[in-house]
Amino acid sequence: MRLPTHSPRLARRLGIAWTALVAAMLAAPIAVAIAGAFSRSEWYGLRSEGAPVQGTAALFVYVLGLWGHNLLRSAQIVAVVTPLALLLGAPAAYAFRRLPFPGCRWLEAAAVAPLAVPGIVLAVALIEAAGGAPRFALLAAGHLVYTVPLVVRTVGNALQGHDPQLEDAARTLGAGRLAIVRRLVVPLLAPALVVSALLVLAVSWGEFNVSFLLATPRVQTFPAALYLTYTTNSFPVAAAATLIFLLPVIPVVAAIQALGGEELQRGAQP
């Protein structure tokens, strides 16, 4: 017998239409902002930038000239934070699931706790504790605080989905600890590790709270520069900067989707 597990057709259609509407409302502002980067920029350029920017290509060259060093700074931060977050989070997540020790549940709860605390609070706390530290290190630390929990959760959830007996079987077959990690655990966890890295990348690239509070004129990430451009530059310049910010985000989000990232984040409920 077949149970009627599907919604009635009309409800289904209405539901899909509603979903499409919500998605469209989320996408519309992005589309308008991107279109702004390709709008006629001569007028704005002469009127409010003081620089004669002619045409779209010149607009992007102008924006890159303004914020190029911030882009570079953000890229450096992401390049430092991503491997560090994985190195800190992934082995610990493995320990929590496979090699439990007294207090590990407590430690795991503490590791994901930053996700439940408002972003600005830990940023201010970091400044209070180490305001004199080198800015780049402080920025990286601030990004790590919010990205390591993502790794712990993603890898932990992935491990929960795999049968621990696989590792026991490998052990009884004579595989050493290193061989098990190298040839069984890492390959099994590869999708989760890639998703974690992409999540860290996306979050670190877009992080604003810590970046802005710690920004100095010389060490400033791209999102902090976005604030400056939104408050001081003309609309096409701001729109072009936004598009430059979005360019890496879109493929990263698409890749997270393709790898089933949401499923791995299912422990998201704090």
Place this chain on the structure above:
Amino acid sequence: MAPPRPRRRSGTGPGSWTGFLLALPLLLFLAALVLWPVSRLVAAAAHGPDAFRVVLAAGRYRTALVNSLLLSAAAAGAAVLLSLVPAWVLARERFAGRRLLRATMALPLSFSGVLVGFLMVVMLGRIGAIPELVRWLTGRELLAGVAYTPAGLFIAYLYFEVPRAVLTLEAAFRRFPPELDAVARTLGASARERLLRVRLPLLAPALRASLALTFAASMGSFGVALILSRRFTVAPVEIYTELTGFSNDAVAGALCLLLALATLAADRLLVEGGERWRRAGSGGGLRQAAASRARP
């Protein structure tokens, strides 16, 4: 910390030690970059002359805190309501374009607050896209500058909360056992009865969790308000002003701690309070069975 001793999973003393060593970097990291800074924050708040009394007395700070609380609560509730249907559809229906819709929903997750603020200005600013469109269509001046009002802030909060709510709810809805609903239907339950007595009780934990998540996200949201708030102020903006404008670390620290406490309290209340309330109620056999079925 006490030396680790093996507990569960057989007498693997060395394994337990290995686990501890693997987690040791994380422990040190948390101690140095979360615990120690938070203790400094507490110290800063305690250092100033009655920072908490200053913050909680009637005035700008308290207004900002109350504004943050009310706005975040309203936005969280509205976001979860808006997200119910999309989350259900994405979790349970198969149709062309589903992946695209899902990716669109996920995109704003990595937007920083300032970007959302800018998008709001683009859409609802003084010469935003929507007022311009309205003027072109009807010739009337409408909605111009809404972005800078509390309503604009509310819509901006919705913008980054709806994706969060949709994705957490979707994960929960996917684990919802459809047979239960079907069985209720074959037993003659009406749509309303099924909603109230099968779906809602089973999905309540996920609803509360997504409420807590979206509430926390908007309590800490800083960039949006930085761009949009004019006369209307919220707590994160006050923290920023106190810290950078006046170097008033004590007040900034006290505001931070109150903000964090309110968020954590809401989280506990929603997640654990609800859990306790559910257990205290008559936990029917069906609900129990369904709960164990829903968590493989």
